[in-house]
Amino acid sequence: MQSAIGFDNSYARLPERFYARLNPKPVRQPQLIKLNEALGEELGLDVSYLRSDDGLAILAGNSNFEGSDPLAMAYAGQQFGNWVPQLGDGRALLLGEVIDVNGVRRDIQLKGSGPTPFSRMGDGRAWLGPVLREYVVSEAMAALGVPTTRALAAVSTGEPVVREEVLPGAILTRVSKAHIRVGTFQYFAARRDDEGLRQLADYAIDRLYRDQMDAENPYLGLLNCVIEAQAKLVAKWMNIGFIHGVMNTDNVSIAGETIDYGPCAFMDEFHPDRVFSSIDQQGRYAYSNQPRIAHWNLVQFAQSLLPLLGPDEKRAVEQAQLAINAFPGLYQNAYQSGFNAKLGLAEAKQGDAELGNDLLALLADQKVDFTLAFRQLGHEDLSNFKEHFEDQNAVSAWLVRWRERLDSENASLGQCRLLMQSANPALIPRNHRIEQAIAAALEDNLEPFHRLCSGLEQPYQDPVGESDLTLPPQPKEVVPHTFCGT
Ligand code: AMP
Ligand code: MG
Numbered sequence: 001m002q003s004a005i006g007f008d009n010s011y012a013r014l015p016e017r018f019y020a021r022l023n024p025k026p027v028r029q030p031q032l033i034k035l036n037e038a039l040g041e042e043l044g045l046d047v048s049y050l051r052s053d054d055g056l057a058i059l060a061g062n063s064n065f066e067g068s069d070p071l072a073m074a075y076a077g078q079q080f081g082n083w084v085p086q087l088g089d090g091r092a093l094l095l096g097e098v099i100d101v102n103g104v105r106r107d108i109q110l111k112g113s114g115p116t117p118f119s120r121m122g123d124g125r126a127w128l129g130p131v132l133r134e135y136v137v138s139e140a141m142a143a144l145g146v147p148t149t150r151a152l153a154a155v156s157t158g159e160p161v162v163r164e165e166v167l168p169g170a171i172l173t174r175v176s177k178a179h180i181r182v183g184t185f186q187y188f189a190a191r192r193d194d195e196g197l198r199q200l201a202d203y204a205i206d207r208l209y210r211d212q213m214d215a216e217n218p219y220l221g222l223l224n225c226v227i228e229a230q231a232k233l234v235a236k237w238m239n240i241g242f243i244h245g246v247m248n249t250d251n252v253s254i255a256g257e258t259i260d261y262g263p264c265a266f267m268d269e270f271h272p273d274r275v276f277s278s279i280d281q282q283g284r285y286a287y288s289n290q291p292r293i294a295h296w297n298l299v300q301f302a303q304s305l306l307p308l309l310g311p312d313e314k315r316a317v318e319q320a321q322l323a324i325n326a327f328p329g330l331y332q333n334a335y336q337s338g339f340n341a342k343l344g345l346a347e348a349k350q351g352d353a354e355l356g357n358d359l360l361a362l363l364a365d366q367k368v369d370f371t372l373a374f375r376q377l378g379h380e381d382l383s384n385f386k387e388h389f390e391d392q393n394a395v396s397a398w399l400v401r402w403r404e405r406l407d408s409e410n411a412s413l414g415q416c417r418l419l420m421q422s423a424n425p426a427l428i429p430r431n432h433r434i435e436q437a438i439a440a441a442l443e444d445n446l447e448p449f450h451r452l453c454s455g456l457e458q459p460y461q462d463p464v465g466e467s468d469l470t471l472p473p474q475p476k477e478v479v480p481h482t483f484c485g486t
Contacts, residue, residue, distance in 0.1 A: 007067030024061025025114025029158025077183030077250025088118025183250030229256025344416030378420030
């Protein structure tokens with residue numbers, strides 16, 4: 001056991017019906033795959049201890065941090081629109097909370113640590129593939145400047161996990177500003193447990209939105225904050241071509257972080273209807289549906305908060321409706337200012353949305369790689385950008401309009417290009433590279449995984465020399481579908 005870490009487990013002090021207390025289930029032969037030292041230091045943890053055998057035992061669930069108080073959180077949620085009154089951490093355990101070096105309270109959670117009372121039919125485990133995928137993508141998102149849960153460590157368990165085939169087991173250590181979901185609120189609201197709902201809301205406000213404590217109606221304040229955080233978050237996803245894949249209400253964080261990396265993926269060729277998840281046959285969570293779905297999820301959140309908004313039910317509904325109605329505008333503003341930056345535009349002007357949409361239509365029509373095209377649009381020499389398009393007239397006509405719009409900015413072309421470089425990543429965790437890294441890991445070769453992780457650390461900088469990590473897949477490398485990690 002380690003003595004130096006200051007755990008302070010506020011969630012464990014909430015009433016017992018909020019969770020189930022239990023220890024992780026030990027695994028046979030854990031091995032460290034990767035430790036995120038920078039994050040460990042940010043959390044104030046002793047990184048060399050985490051690297052030791054004792055540290056590994058903790059990251060594998062074979063022993064506990066001193067001061068931790070492991071528990072599985074209860075929550076509910078709508079999965080693909082279908083109400084499930086009880087979900088909960090079926091394969092995760094919140095070990096506890098630490099205050100990081102910036103004074104921010106952070107959850108430390110094991111994912112894949114064995115069955116819990118919320119496991120339903122599941123085994124409580126994760127296999128190596130989704131653990132590596134979540135590690136790569138969540139850390140890439142953080143580097144890209146997108147709010148997200150983080151990955152502190154990945155370990156292999158030395159135990160098999162049975163899915164459609166037998167696969168090696170693994171555990172991810174996930175870090176979050178708080179693992180509170182829309183579905184956590186729904187859990188209490190559906191039970192008409194107003195007292196529990198209020199305690200949860202007070203907890204969330206105290207932990208995440210302290211400014212609202214003094215607001216006239218702190219619960220309405222909480223609703224507004226969560227709406228704004230989601231609007232900004234999903235706008236960022238849209239601006240970098242990220243498709244979450246399972247935007248169920250249990251996978252929507254009150255803290256405004258991207259959470260639950262399942263069948264998520266970044267688009268290569270742009271198409272608004274793009275879907276990766278093999279189980280999303282209706283395209284409910286398609287790229288261009290994400291803002292609409294976020295809005296729908298927030299309606300569910302607002303509904304769960306109604307009992308707290310005030311004694312007058314009609315008035316509560318009106319207030320919630322008003323708050324919800326702000327979402328499209330908040331989203332659009334965040335999206336458009338992000339998109340303008342992609343075009344090198346620091347100001348907002350009439351016609352910007354049309355200019356952006358026309359480029360996207362061209363990209364979709366000509367099957368152009370989203371990330372590469374925007375990165376190259378920021379180059380002085382546009383020949384690489386233009387090469388992507390078969391219809392040269394169309395792209396030239398668009399470029400003339402864009403140049404005119406750039407000329408109307410109060411900035412030099414050089415400044416516009418700098419803005420573009422900070423908004424258009426050179427590197428994203430491309431799906432084929434992730435799949436290749438997972439395939440190699442299954443052959444005991446972790447080198448591609450490590451290379452991918454380090455290659456994605458500075459996504460807005462062009463890599464030194466040629467790097468295959470910037471490139472879209474060759475036709476034979478394309479990964480059309482992703483699968484849930486369960
Ligand atoms: P997800 O699709 O990862 O958001 O998970 C949805 C629900 O299923 C959550 O309650 C999870 O805890 C649970 N779950 C997913 N995979 C497993 C598993 N292998 N064992 C037990 N529960 C699981
Ligand atoms: Mg989930």
